[in-house]
Amino acid sequence: MKGNANIIRPYYSEKCPVIKALEILGGKWRLAIIWELSHYKSLRYNELKRHIDGITNIMLTRSLQVLEQHHLINRTDYGQIPPHVEYSITADCQALLPALEIINEWGKTRIEVHRAQS
Template identity: 50%
Template structure:
């Protein structure tokens, strides 16, 4: 008899678990999608582009995405201060997966 495969999100050696940990949560994929569609955005532009996200959730999600290497944060030393967010190369590699997810979602809607 074949052994059952057990999945744990905490398994650092599992590529699926690592990928899911990088994008887990309600707001990370919408942030990545908005940056994909619009390119580089400032914080307030991102906030306006994602309906329902709070300042606290946007800030924490951006920090986590930056720590995962999926987005880049550039701070300009100006007055008033300006910060811009964009996808990194690793974040851009996620886009074909999101395109396929969108196609699958279209089929579900039909």
């Protein structure tokens, strides 16, 4: 075969918005953090950690840093001793919540299917 006429190109590319979104939101804990914060005006670090079962301090800290870098959460440091820092979601993150609601409903369905099969 000559030329590139029959080459199958992948559906996604470097500039695919889905891939970009998954780069930002990927990782085990980022969506869980966003989901938890979405239910509160703000949470302190230890409160958030208590709400997310199984997350380590290192993973919570790293995930919060990435989400803050992408302007999905706000970190408010009150400059007190002992430290008083609160986290909340941004307006950009609010726009993501309808998609998370859909994922939440899909997850509930998967749980029910799994229970029925057990």
